[in-house]
Amino acid sequence: MNGNAERDAEPSPWSPRERELLAVTLQLLQQHGYEGLTVDAVAATARASKATVYRRWPTKAELVLAAFIEGVRQVAVAPETGTLRGDLMRVGELVCDQAHAHASTIRAVLFEVSRNPALNEVMQHQFVDQRRVLIEYILQQAVNRGEIDAAAITEELWDVLPGYLIFRSMVSGRAPTRRTVQALVDEVVIPSLTRHGG
Amino acid sequence: MNGNAERDAEPSPWSPRERELLAVTLQLLQQHGYEGLTVDAVAATARASKATVYRRWPTKAELVLAAFIEGVRQVAVAPETGTLRGDLMRVGELVCDQAHAHASTIRAVLFEVSRNPALNEVMQHQFVDQRRVLIEYILQQAVNRGEIDAAAITEELWDVLPGYLIFRSMVSGRAPTRRTVQALVDEVVIPSLTRHGG
Incomplete structure (x- = not known):
C-alpha cells in the first residue's frame, strides 16, 4: 500500500x-x-x-446534490506536492475553481440541505467526510515531514480553508481569486498551523 | 469627538x-x-x-433584508474592550449569536441577494460596508496600541472572522459555538495578525 x-x-x-x-x-x-x-x-x-x-x-434536490458531488469528485484526491504549502495551495485553488463554476448550485445545495435531513445525510457521507479525511491526510503528512507540530491540528477548525473560500464565493462581488487563496494560505492558514514552532 | x-x-x-x-x-x-x-x-x-x-x-426579499439588517444593527458598534483579543472575541460571539438566531434568514438573504443586483446594493451599503469599517477600526486600534504591525492588515482577508463563522452556521450540524470563536481567534486570527512580530 x-x-x-x-x-x-x-x-x-x-x-x-x-x-x-x-x-x-x-x-x-x-x-x-x-x-x-x-x-x-x-x-x-x-x-x-x-x-x-x-x-x-x-x-430535483437529490438530482442536483448528486450532480454537484459527482462534479467535484477530483478535489477528494490528495495533491501530494511534497510540501504543506503546495498541498494547501492546490486544495484552495480547486475549491476556488469549483466555487466559481458552481456558485449558484452550492448556494441552492446549502439551502436545500438545511431543510432536508436525508439530503444532509448524503452531503455529509458523500462529500463533507471525504473533504475532512483529505485535509487531515495533508496535515498528517506535514507532521510526518516535521513541517508542523501535531498539536497544531484541531478538530474544531479543520475546514477554515475551504469554508472561508466557499463563504467568499457566496457573497456577491467577493468571488475568491488565486490571490485570495495565496493570502489565505500564507497569511492565515500557515501562520496558524506553525504557531507552536520557533 | x-x-x-x-x-x-x-x-x-x-x-x-x-x-x-x-x-x-x-x-x-x-x-x-x-x-x-x-x-x-x-x-x-x-x-x-x-x-x-x-x-x-x-x-418579500426587500422586507426580509431590511428586517435582517435592522435586527443585527448592534454588531456595528465597536466593542472597545481595550485589547485586540477582547474585541475580536466580542465580534465573533455576536456574529455567532446572530448566525444561530437567523441561520435560515441569512441563507435566504444570500440566495436572494445573489440574483437581485438592487438587493445586493442595499446589502453592501447598509451591512457589509459597516462590518468592514468596524473590523478595520478594531485592527487600527490594535496597531495604535502596538499589539500588531500595520502590515498585518490586508484588504483581501478582512472578513475571515465573520466569514468563517457564517459559513459554519450555513453547514448543517456545524453551528459555531463559543469554543469555535475562541479557537478561531486564538489559533487562527491572532497568529495571522501577529505573524510579523518577534
Whole structure:
C-alpha cells in the first residue's frame, strides 16, 4: 500500500449512463441556475425518459446534490506536492475553481440541505467526510515531514480553508481569486498551523 | 469627538412603526423560515394593512433584508474592550449569536441577494460596508496600541472572522459555538495578525 493509491478518489457509485445524466444536470445548472433547472430539461437534453431520471433521483434536490458531488469528485484526491504549502495551495485553488463554476448550485445545495435531513445525510457521507479525511491526510503528512507540530491540528477548525473560500464565493462581488487563496494560505492558514514552532 | 461616540451604531433609518413591522418580520422568520413567511402574516401580526407593508418594501426579499439588517444593527458598534483579543472575541460571539438566531434568514438573504443586483446594493451599503469599517477600526486600534504591525492588515482577508463563522452556521450540524470563536481567534486570527512580530 502506498499513500498515493490510498488517497485516490473513490470510484464513482454511478454507471456511465448515470454519470452522463449528472453531467447534463451540472451543465444545465451552470447555464440556468437551480431555480431555472427542470428534470424535464435534463431528460430531454440527455435523451432519456423522465422516468429514468426520477427512478434514480426522486426529487430535483437529490438530482442536483448528486450532480454537484459527482462534479467535484477530483478535489477528494490528495495533491501530494511534497510540501504543506503546495498541498494547501492546490486544495484552495480547486475549491476556488469549483466555487466559481458552481456558485449558484452550492448556494441552492446549502439551502436545500438545511431543510432536508436525508439530503444532509448524503452531503455529509458523500462529500463533507471525504473533504475532512483529505485535509487531515495533508496535515498528517506535514507532521510526518516535521513541517508542523501535531498539536497544531484541531478538530474544531479543520475546514477554515475551504469554508472561508466557499463563504467568499457566496457573497456577491467577493468571488475568491488565486490571490485570495495565496493570502489565505500564507497569511492565515500557515501562520496558524506553525504557531507552536520557533 | 471621541472614538467611542464615532463608532456608535448609526441611527436606524426607520420610524418606530416601521421598526415594529421589521421586528415582527424577523420574529416570523425565526418561527417559520423564509419560505414560510408571507407579507400577509406580517401585516396581520403587526395589525397593519398589507398596503402599508408593501409601500415601504415592495417585495418579500426587500422586507426580509431590511428586517435582517435592522435586527443585527448592534454588531456595528465597536466593542472597545481595550485589547485586540477582547474585541475580536466580542465580534465573533455576536456574529455567532446572530448566525444561530437567523441561520435560515441569512441563507435566504444570500440566495436572494445573489440574483437581485438592487438587493445586493442595499446589502453592501447598509451591512457589509459597516462590518468592514468596524473590523478595520478594531485592527487600527490594535496597531495604535502596538499589539500588531500595520502590515498585518490586508484588504483581501478582512472578513475571515465573520466569514468563517457564517459559513459554519450555513453547514448543517456545524453551528459555531463559543469554543469555535475562541479557537478561531486564538489559533487562527491572532497568529495571522501577529505573524510579523518577534
